Amino acid sequence: MNAQQRTSTYNFAYLDEQTKRMIRRAILKAIAIPGYQVPFASREMPMPYGWGTGGVQVTAAILGPNDVLKVIDQGADDTTNAVSIRKFFERVAGIATTTKTSHATIIQTRHRIPEVPLTAGQVLVYQVPNPEPLRFLEPRETETRKMHALEEYGLMHVKLYEDIARNGHIATTYAYPVKIEGRYVMDPSPTPKFDNPKMHMSDALQLFGAGREKRIYALPPHTQVVSLDFEDHPFEVQRFDKPCALCGAEQVYLDEVILDDRGNRMFVCSDTDHCESRRAKGYRGELGGAQ
Amino acid sequence: MNIAAPQASALQDDSIEQPLLSVRSLTRYYGTRIGCADISFDIWPGEVLAIVGESGSGKTTLLNCISTRLPPTSGTVSYSMRDGVLHDLFKLREADRRFLLRTDWGFVHQNPADGLRMAASAGANVGERLMAVGDRHYGHIRETAIDWLDRVEIDAGRIDDQPRAFSGGMRQRLQIARNLVTAPRLVFMDEPTGGLDVSVQARLLDLLRGLVNDLGLAVIIVTHDLAVARLLSHRMIVMKDGRVVEQGLTDRLLDDPQAPYTQLLVSSILQG
Numbered sequence A: 001m002n003a004q005q006r007t008s009t010y011n012f013a014y015l016d017e018q019t020k021r022m023i024r025r026a027i028l029k030a031i032a033i034p035g036y037q038v039p040f041a042s043r044e045m046p047m048p049y050g051w052g053t054g055g056v057q058v059t060a061a062i063l064g065p066n067d068v069l070k071v072i073d074q075g076a077d078d079t080t081n082a083v084s085i086r087k088f089f090e091r092v093a094g095i096a097t098t099t100k101t102s103h104a105t106i107i108q109t110r111h112r113i114p115e116v117p118l119t120a121g122q123v124l125v126y127q128v129p130n131p132e133p134l135r136f137l138e139p140r141e142t143e144t145r146k147m148h149a150l151e152e153y154g155l156m157h158v159k160l161y162e163d164i165a166r167n168g169h170i171a172t173t174y175a176y177p178v179k180i181e182g183r184y185v186m187d188p189s190p191t192p193k194f195d196n197p198k199m200h201m202s203d204a205l206q207l208f209g210a211g212r213e214k215r216i217y218a219l220p221p222h223t224q225v226v227s228l229d230f231e232d233h234p235f236e237v238q239r240f241d242k243p244c245a246l247c248g249a250e251q252v253y254l255d256e257v258i259l260d261d262r263g264n265r266m267f268v269c270s271d272t273d274h275c276e277s278r279r280a281k282g283y284r285g286e287l288g289g290a291q
Numbered sequence B: 001m002n003i004a005a006p007q008a009s010a011l012q013d014d015s016i017e018q019p020l021l022s023v024r025s026l027t028r029y030y031g032t033r034i035g036c037a038d039i040s041f042d043i044w045p046g047e048v049l050a051i052v053g054e055s056g057s058g059k060t061t062l063l064n065c066i067s068t069r070l071p072p073t074s075g076t077v078s079y080s081m082r083d084g085v086l087h088d089l090f091k092l093r094e095a096d097r098r099f100l101l102r103t104d105w106g107f108v109h110q111n112p113a114d115g116l117r118m119a120a121s122a123g124a125n126v127g128e129r130l131m132a133v134g135d136r137h138y139g140h141i142r143e144t145a146i147d148w149l150d151r152v153e154i155d156a157g158r159i160d161d162q163p164r165a166f167s168g169g170m171r172q173r174l175q176i177a178r179n180l181v182t183a184p185r186l187v188f189m190d191e192p193t194g195g196l197d198v199s200v201q202a203r204l205l206d207l208l209r210g211l212v213n214d215l216g217l218a219v220i221i222v223t224h225d226l227a228v229a230r231l232l233s234h235r236m237i238v239m240k241d242g243r244v245v246e247q248g249l250t251d252r253l254l255d256d257p258q259a260p261y262t263q264l265l266v267s268s269i270l271q272g
């Protein structure tokens, strides 16, 4: 894309160098202590908080001129949010962007992890609204910090207990809590629990930025990520009855699409790049049309 | 430090030769004002000690210092851990202290909302300590919660209700169950019947007395109500202006008070 047309009134990637250094220090600390929430001096960004300012700041701090950026929102590259963030970085950093997972060096995401396994050298940047997994039952920040410090995580299971008591099974489907390397409990951001296993032992570096809450946390490559559960209610990912209606993919996360006002619907890949790549290779689902 | 997961509490042979808890010269100032001063006593396994005195006499201050919820200005509190050794509680690591608080100890607040998770179900309130010490079997946690609700006379059908929907007496009984589920050896109580109607108080006291006897619990209970002290405690400490004015066996102290202040207290309750 228009890689050469960077708006020169801004410093590269919008943030000044000092701010980027401050954020990089927080990122390095986060990488050194996987799953630990590092406070950082979150800056105002030219977009509202709900738009992933934490992720944007992390991306801005790690971006280099040769990086190729992909931005997804719920798995799609073409939503307003994803498009604006991609445009933002094209304008303030003049970098190349892509929708292809395998071409990207940095992928900023809201709510999904791509279906294709990420590879060494890639960085996945999560936009995080609520970084504190203990907040649900413990509103006091001083107390949650102490609980992390002392590994007092009984409350996480209280939450899962309540889930089973109310629904007969663990009904938490997104922001499903994980334990990192047997130490810190972490909120994986509102990704579906379907994606939790992808975080485990990933070859890619995973960075999490929460702008409003001013926290950064990280999973270095090859980090153990275990979803919390009970012995008699083990962790399970969502299952879908049918493959993707467009590309026929199985074992991927599907979104429901309403087709008309008579209740007809179809289930399609939430990862649009994955779906398109498969169709380009000739795969078809039941509503995918002729080959 | 190795603190074993709690087993059924009992008077073990080796624990009988030394006090469970030992308080020496405990003093707490709030600025220049005395909270409590120069308090010393021991409590033995299975013993119930009542701390009585008028409002502002320092009962809560003392209880909070002993239970490590409040740092004392000076003095020591030692506790016989499950390794059989007396440890100075304020020299323990904070992690060990907090572990003690939610396993080997209980703390029953006057206001149940201070001791319960009001936004969690009754079952979760009882099960929390089990989960905190690593129980990862839902079925077992639930069974134990049902058993404890039964023991504190809460209908098992209420297990998924939040304490918000409970009466004051039920909340207090739930708070007690939540504390006892890990079979603690020592329970602190600050005016546990304080905010309740007289008839509800009587039922709760009855229940408490039964549980304390059955479980062989050691209890340190703060109350300004001598009737509560008489019903529950073996021994009493009478406080005034932050200091102990008299201590001794409850029966002896109530029948034959020595200090003029205790005499006054006892006669005022006798006169109703």
Ligand SMILES: Nc1ncnc2c1ncn2[C@@H]1O[C@H](COP(=O)(O)OP(=O)(O)OP(=O)(O)O)[C@@H](O)[C@H]1O
Pocket: B030, B033, B034, B035, B036, B053, B054, B055, B056, B057, B058, B059, B060, B061, B062, B224
């Ligand atoms: N946080 C505090 N800051 C300053 N002074 C305090 C504080 N808490 C208690 N005090 C003072 O310490 C003294 C003892 O108070 P404490 O609450 O221990 O008494 P109490 O016997 O529990 O009274 P009550 O029966 O009313 O609960 C009182 O003079 C009180 O005003």
Ligand SMILES: [Mg+2]
Pocket: B059, B060, B061
């Ligand atoms: Mg008090």
